[in-house]
Amino acid sequence: MRRYTIYHKSYSSAITEVLEVLAKEKLFMSSEDVFIEISVKSKPRGSTNRVNVPLYTQEGSPALIGVAFQVTDLGNSYELNMYSVPYKKKDYAFDTVEIFNP
Numbered sequence: 001m002r003r004y005t006i007y008h009k010s011y012s013s014a015i016t017e018v019l020e021v022l023a024k025e026k027l028f029m030s031s032e033d034v035f036i037e038i039s040v041k042s043k044p045r046g047s048t049n050r051v052n053v054p055l056y057t058q059e060g061s062p063a064l065i066g067v068a069f070q071v072t073d074l075g076n077s078y079e080l081n082m083y084s085v086p087y088k089k090k091d092y093a094f095d096t097v098e099i100f101n102p
Contacts, residue, residue: 001025001067001084007077011042011049014071014080019102021082027055027063028099048072054087060096062089 004021008014015038022028029037033053042049052068069082 001082004080004082006080008071008080009077011071011073011078014078016102017080018067018069018082019100022055022067023102026058027065027067028058028060028101029053029067030056030060030097031100032097034100046073046075052085054092056097056099058099058101060099062087062092062095064089066091 002021002024004017008017019029019034030053037051037053038049041051048070049072050068050070052066054066055063057063064087066085066087067082068085069080072079072081
């Protein structure tokens, strides 16, 4: 995984960083994972949001790798920690998906 900025002024800035780093690696989250895991399940201020999702190629096929990241609200900034996670074909619910491409 490429270098990334750890400290951000906002939650959305940290999430944008995750999506941009993945896009540079030509790896993408499904549109459904972005909506559910990042938008719907995000916790209130003062919390740590943890996400672990499989990644896909630009064509929407399983990339056999995932990303785990957490964004922690430090009060006046947000801390991003991110790393890759191995996935197996059986870990994917679908053979192809609609990807989220920022």
